[in-house]
Amino acid sequence: xQINFKTLGLLxxxxxxxxxxxxxxxxxxxxxxxxxxxAGPEVTLARDMSGHYRAEAFINGVKTTVMxxxxxxxxxxxxxxxxxxxxxxxxxxxxxxxxxATVAYMTRLQSIKLGGIVAxxxxxxIVPNLGTDMLLGMSFLNRMDVRLYKGSMTxxxxxx
Numbered sequence: 001x002q003i004n005f006k007t008l009g010l011l012x013x014x015x016x017x018x019x020x021x022x023x024x025x026x027x028x029x030x031x032x033x034x035x036x037x038x039a040g041p042e043v044t045l046a047r048d049m050s051g052h053y054r055a056e057a058f059i060n061g062v063k064t065t066v067m068x069x070x071x072x073x074x075x076x077x078x079x080x081x082x083x084x085x086x087x088x089x090x091x092x093x094x095x096x097x098x099x100x101a102t103v104a105y106m107t108r109l110q111s112i113k114l115g116g117i118v119a120x121x122x123x124x125x126i127v128p129n130l131g132t133d134m135l136l137g138m139s140f141l142n143r144m145d146v147r148l149y150k151g152s153m154t155x156x157x158x159x160x
Contacts, residue, residue: 037115041157058113072137078130117157
């Protein structure tokens with residue numbers, strides 16, 4: 001069996017090119033992974049390709065994708081994620097979402113960790129038909145200093 005070095009070289013080149021393209025586009029699609037976020041009291045988020053600020057965060061210690069939503073009163077989590085966390089619903093409320101009126105269920109989260117920022121005992125709503133992104137609303141953000149500048153969002157923990 002003979003090794004064709006030209007073919008092997010071309011294969012190595014195309015594998016390296018594919019890996020570089022994957023890395024480039026993955027960073028554009030998911031710019032705010034938990035590994036990339038600062039471990040300090042200030043986190044800077046880049047917009048994703050859709051123009052939203054999404055990041056990986058830990059809710060009650062479980063990693064999930066959150067979308068920062070300054071228009072959301074509370075942190076909103078899906079019923080499926082609430083079940084995964086073992087959360088109980090305390091009280092049903094009527095709420096208005098971008099998709100119209102719906103019923104949500106009030107709960108409290110032990111903790112939310114975004115980079116090095118941790119907030120404890122955070123009000124949240126369990127929204128039955130919420131998609132895959134949890135919403136990081138004002139019940140978390142009102143404890144922070146939030147600034148927008150040139151396509152970046154900086155969230156800084158404020159000592160209470």
